[in-house]
Structures are given as C-alpha cells and as structure tokens.
Amino acid sequence: MKADLSEKYCTDYLVIGAGASGLAFVDTLVSESDATVIIIDNRHKPGGHWVDSYSFVTLHQPSSFYGVNSKELSNGRIDDAGLNQGLNELATGAEVQAYYDNVMRDTLLPSGRVKYFPLCEYLGNGRVKHLITGHEFSVQYKQKLVDSTYYKTSISATHTPQFEIDSSLTMIPPNTLPSTLSKANHGFKHFTLLGGGKTAIDTCLWLLQNQVAPENISWYMPRDAWFLDRKNTQPTADFFTDSIGAQAAQLESLAESTSIEDLFLRLEKSGVLLRLDGNIMPRMFHGATISKAELAQIKRVKHIIRRGRITKLTPSEVICTQGTETPIANSLYIDCTASAITNLAIEPVFQGDNIKLQTVRAYQPTFSAAFIAHLEITYPDNEKKNQLSKVVPLPNTVEDWIEMTYRNMMNQFFWSKEPGLKEWMLKQRLDGFAKLVSEVRFYQLDKLKVLNRMRKAAKPAIAKLKVYRELIASSTN
Incomplete structure (x- = not known):
C-alpha cells in the first residue's frame, strides 16, 4: 500500500489528507479523468479521524450514501434490532476503517495512477517529511494542490481540554472508556459526561446499554441542541414520505413561520427536528442525527447540569461560566468536549492552483468532495467552478x-x-x-x-x- 520514498516525485494532483473528503475527491478524480495523484497523510492508514475514533462510534447517517462514489459501504440492510431498528444500517467505526483501507488497496492504488504516503507531513512548497525516519523528499504537482484538512477535525483521543482539572480526579476520553470499565476493580460508582455534542450522546448511550443506571450518570451540558430525526435521512424508496416529506415540511415551516423561534417550533412540530427537553429552547445546531429510540434513552438521564462551559474541575466544586456545582464523589469524568471542527472560516474552494475542500451541500462532506472533483475535471476556469461551489457553512447555532x-x-x-x-x-x-x-x-x-x-x-x-x-x-x- 505504501509508496517508496525517493528524493523527487511529480504528479498532476497533490492531495493532503487521506480522510473521508480527500478519498472521495481522489476517487472521483481517478474515475472521471486520467490524472495522476499523490496522497500525503500523517496517519498510519487511510480514514482520517475514523482511525482515531472511539470503539463504539458509528455513522449517524445511513451507510448507503457515505464514503466514495465507486465503492459501496452499505450492505443494503435494515437494522432489525437495537436503537436504529427499522432504519437503514449504520456502519461501525471499525467497518468504516476497513472500508477506507479497502478503497485505498482495492480501488485507488490498483489504478496505477495513485501513490500514497502515510505517516508523512506536508511542509509546504512541495516538501514532505516522513514522520518516523525524518527523511524529506519533494513532490511537484502539475495541476493542483488539494487541501482536504482545511476544517481541521478535532477528536477526543488527542483533544486538549480547555479547562483545568485537579490531578486527584480521573478524566478519560471516550476511547479508553471500555478498557477502563472492563477492569473488575475500576472503583467508579458514578460517571460524569462533559460536553453536549454527538460524542457525549454516543457515550451516554454506551453507558446505558452497558447496564449503568441513569441515576449514576451526570451530564454537564454547556448548550442544548436541536437534532435531526434520522428517520428523515433514509435514502430508500420505502422512506420517501419520511425523507422527502421532511424536506417539504421544512420548506412549509419556513414559508409559514413568523420568527426564527417560531420556525424552529414548527420544524419540531412537523417532525423535522427533535430536542432533549421540551421546556428548553436549544441555541445549538450541529446537524447531529438521532433516532427517536436513542432520544428516549438519553432522556432517562435526569441529572443534567446546564451552567455553561466548565472552566475548572476540583474535588469540591465544578466551576462553570454560569455558576458552580458540587461534584459527585468517586466519579469518572469522560471528556466529550472536543469540537469536531476547529476551523469554520469560509474561503473560495478554488484558489489559483489550490483547492480547499469544504461542504457545498449541507450535512454531506463526502458528496461535496466528489462534486468538487467533478467540477475540477469538467469546467475550465476557477471563476465558473467557484460559482457552482459556494460553500455551505458548517452550523454551530440556530x-x-x-x-x-x-x-x-x-x-x-x-x-x-x-x-x-x-x-x-x-x-x-x-x-x-x-x-x-x-x-x-x-x-x-x-x-x-x-x-x-x-x-x-x-x-x-x-x-x-x-x-x-x-x-x-x-x-x-
């Protein structure tokens, strides 16, 4: 899978990052043109943030429209058990990692037009450094430099918390939660979730599914969020009235609304959006998708602390931006505060001989990358390409x-x-x-x-x- 290191390479396209977007771009480029590609990535295998994901993560959209265009991820199956029962399957993190490994090994490299350099860092100006050996080599590109790392994804495993924590307390990322609790003498009686996003939801569900009682879970939730009902994201004919019906309901809610708050209440009433607490008007929207069965489970957790962001954790108090809380003794703290995306700035996708991969369709980064690759192949000038690839911003608020x-x-x-x-x-x-x-x-x-x-x-x-x-x-x- 790995290309040999030498002093100089020449290629049509130099792609930085072998994650979901980078590989979707390369797959379309290779399928629709005769271009050559070199992929540089600092991880040891393809898949981007999936390589470092926690073991119980899954896709939160149907597998059938994730990945690259040329290779199926889905088995075409409807889940017949669990919290996604009755809906199109969701690939596990392990399945996604294996999928991208196969995309690289079975599709891209056999084309003879793709070279892949893992464990390498792009230094700029065509210079690349191998992270293990320190060896440097050069890559000259004849067409474009493609940056698939522009959004700078942050992950729990390597995230640095933005708050102080006393050394006497134990805090772990979700990645080490299963191994920590599999030890018979772990000694924790209570579990405290920190963060309000999809990672915290996944972690809460994992604890509940593994027999942790709801009363033994506390949840520091800086902001409440609106969620998308996963039933409305199903791309198969049996769900037409749910998926396309939700799109119709969204347009109708917009057309009939009298204010932004009224709009979101209409979106909830029509089944487009869901929320955790009907008495709290969420201010956050990250596009997270959840099933109604999952929502019912996390509603079992009653000790939810809404005091803004945590600034300091001590054995005697949890200091937040909107007050303090007395912590529960003997608790394991689980840090779910990593922000998935740390760069929300919008730039033109096509800039001279550079391409910065960003979303051009809401919620669909892999489609967006494939679409951008098609524009690159099909249209001759950057002005036209940018007209057709206006960036759809990643949402944070309502x-x-x-x-x-x-x-x-x-x-x-x-x-x-x-x-x-x-x-x-x-x-x-x-x-x-x-x-x-x-x-x-x-x-x-x-x-x-x-x-x-x-x-x-x-x-x-x-x-x-x-x-x-x-x-x-x-x-x-």
Whole structure:
C-alpha cells in the first residue's frame, strides 16, 4: 500500500489528507479523468479521524450514501434490532476503517495512477517529511494542490481540554472508556459526561446499554441542541414520505413561520427536528442525527447540569461560566468536549492552483468532495467552478441553520440550471435523494403530492430565509 520514498516525485494532483473528503475527491478524480495523484497523510492508514475514533462510534447517517462514489459501504440492510431498528444500517467505526483501507488497496492504488504516503507531513512548497525516519523528499504537482484538512477535525483521543482539572480526579476520553470499565476493580460508582455534542450522546448511550443506571450518570451540558430525526435521512424508496416529506415540511415551516423561534417550533412540530427537553429552547445546531429510540434513552438521564462551559474541575466544586456545582464523589469524568471542527472560516474552494475542500451541500462532506472533483475535471476556469461551489457553512447555532439552509437551497437551484450536473448527480451513490425523486412515476399520487408541496413552498421559503438573514445581519452590526 505504501509508496517508496525517493528524493523527487511529480504528479498532476497533490492531495493532503487521506480522510473521508480527500478519498472521495481522489476517487472521483481517478474515475472521471486520467490524472495522476499523490496522497500525503500523517496517519498510519487511510480514514482520517475514523482511525482515531472511539470503539463504539458509528455513522449517524445511513451507510448507503457515505464514503466514495465507486465503492459501496452499505450492505443494503435494515437494522432489525437495537436503537436504529427499522432504519437503514449504520456502519461501525471499525467497518468504516476497513472500508477506507479497502478503497485505498482495492480501488485507488490498483489504478496505477495513485501513490500514497502515510505517516508523512506536508511542509509546504512541495516538501514532505516522513514522520518516523525524518527523511524529506519533494513532490511537484502539475495541476493542483488539494487541501482536504482545511476544517481541521478535532477528536477526543488527542483533544486538549480547555479547562483545568485537579490531578486527584480521573478524566478519560471516550476511547479508553471500555478498557477502563472492563477492569473488575475500576472503583467508579458514578460517571460524569462533559460536553453536549454527538460524542457525549454516543457515550451516554454506551453507558446505558452497558447496564449503568441513569441515576449514576451526570451530564454537564454547556448548550442544548436541536437534532435531526434520522428517520428523515433514509435514502430508500420505502422512506420517501419520511425523507422527502421532511424536506417539504421544512420548506412549509419556513414559508409559514413568523420568527426564527417560531420556525424552529414548527420544524419540531412537523417532525423535522427533535430536542432533549421540551421546556428548553436549544441555541445549538450541529446537524447531529438521532433516532427517536436513542432520544428516549438519553432522556432517562435526569441529572443534567446546564451552567455553561466548565472552566475548572476540583474535588469540591465544578466551576462553570454560569455558576458552580458540587461534584459527585468517586466519579469518572469522560471528556466529550472536543469540537469536531476547529476551523469554520469560509474561503473560495478554488484558489489559483489550490483547492480547499469544504461542504457545498449541507450535512454531506463526502458528496461535496466528489462534486468538487467533478467540477475540477469538467469546467475550465476557477471563476465558473467557484460559482457552482459556494460553500455551505458548517452550523454551530440556530442562526447558522438559516445561512446553511439558504446557501444549500441556492446551490441546488443553480445546479439544476447547469447542463449535465443534474444527470451526473443522478448517477452518484453519494447523492442520497436525487435518484429517489427522479424515480417517482405519474401514478404514485402520494409521492407526487409530497413533491407538489415542495414546489409550492420553495419560493416563499427562500423569501423568508432572506428576511431572517437580514434580521441576523442587522442584529450583529
């Protein structure tokens, strides 16, 4: 799998990062052109952040539209047990790692046009350093330098907490939780989760599924979040009224809403969004997906502390930005505070001879990378490519949901007007829903009614998004 080191290499495209986005880009580039590629990555095997993920992580979107276009990840199975029961399968972290290993070994390298250098760091100006030997070599690229690490993903295993913790307390990342608790004399009676994102949810569910009583779990949640109902993300025909119906409901909620708060309440009422506590209006939106069965489980945990971010942990008090709390003795602290993305700045995707991979469709980084690769191959100038690859920002707050949704809808509109793009998307495995819509027939009246709802609500929804964007802009000036 690994290319030999020498003093100088020449390639068409130099890709930094062998994670999900980088490999989706390379896969499309290799499939649709005769370009040569060199991939530089600082990990020991392909897969990006999946290589360092905790053992109980899974995808939180269906496997059927994740990965690279040319190779299936899904087995086409509906889960018949567990908290994802009745929905399309979710690949485990181990399955995703094996998948990317296979993509590299069985698809990319056998093309004869891809070289892969793991455990290497790109130093800039065409210089590469091998992390074990310290050997340096050069790579000259004739076309583009592709940065698939632009978002700078942060992971629990290597995360440095942004708060102080007393040395007498025990805090671990989720990665070491199973091995810590498998020891018969671990001695912990209570478990304290730190953080409010998807990692904390996964960890809470793991504890509950492994017989930890809800009353033995505390949860410091800096912010409550809105969640997407996973049932609405299913890309198969049996779920058409859920998935496409949720898209119609979202447009209708926008069109009929009278304020941003009213909008989110309508999104909840129509089944698009979920929240943990009906009495608390969430301010965070990261696009996390959850099943109703998972939500029911985490609702069993009642000791949730909402005092903002933790600044200091001591045996006698937990100091937060919005007050203090008395900690529970003999507790194991589990640090779930790593932010998945540490760079939210938006830049043009195409910049001279550089490509910075970013999301051009909401919630779909791998589709976005494949789409950008197709633009690179198909269109001759960066100006046109950038017109078709307006970045859809990664959301953090409910206000970000407005901008994300607006840009996502505008991209879809302009793509639909571009000759060839619609046809290309219909053939792409990573496009979860275009094919689903295209397969609706004139006699399927229930599905046609859903599509008609979307058409009817689209224009007033865009108009309302513009109003909310102006409102947000004026409030921040």
